[in-house]
Amino acid sequence: NASVNKVIWTSADFYYLDHQLAKDMTSFFEKANSPDVFKLDCDGIVLFEKEGKKYMFLTELKSKFRTEDLYHAKTQIVSSFLKANMLLNISTCYLLKDYIIKGFIVGHPPMPDFLVNLHKGTMLSDKKKEREYELAKRIFIDSKSKKITLYPTDFLCLKNLPLGPLGIFPKIDLYYIEVPQGQSSIALDVTNYL
Secondary structure (H helix, E strand, O other), rough: OOOEEEEEEEEEOOEEHOOOOOHHHHHHHHHHOOOOHHHHOOOOEEEEEHHEEEEEEEEEEEEOOOHHHHHHHHHHHHHHHHHHHHOOOOOOOHHHHHHEEEEEEEEEOOOOOOOHHHHHHOOOOOOOHHHHHHHHHHHHHOOOOOEEEOOOOHHHOOOOOOOOOOOOOOOOOEEEEEEOOOOOEEEEEEHHOO
16 A cells, blocks of 8 residues: 555666565564664665676665654665675675665655754754654755765664674665655666666
8 A cells, every 4th residue: 555666777787686585584683682773674675787886776665754764764774784785795796895885765755844844853852853854854955966875873773783894884875766746656767876
């Protein structure tokens, strides 16, 4: 019943990493009482090479537009990255340093009064809400292209995790892609995001 249910990536030969592999790891992390970040998943992961560079695109679809969903989507993307990266690191043909990592949150555009409410919301004293509004502000007010660059230190869920240089990306570009109202899917050309 989701109002946004499909992204079609074009203009590359893709290796689709079945995100069910990462989802299947969730039960292991639940049994091990691991931090919550290991218990989430995004909707899709594709790997491809274009113009001599390698990319990993992680995509999360959101039917509702709320700041808490935006913040949760960011965490879902990093969670799936962590698990996919663990799996890929056992392969001799995968080196994290060779990949450019990008995350995509795909959903409907915010309502017209959103920016006004966002300005009001940044003055909240609730730390969790403050982080949610700060992320939304960076994407929708500070960035004309709805793209921001995040570093591991921008993810509260990674704090105090003993991740080495092979465990996490040095940075990730995070995009918000708007699906026009009334549509449930969108086709995206990878060349627009390289």
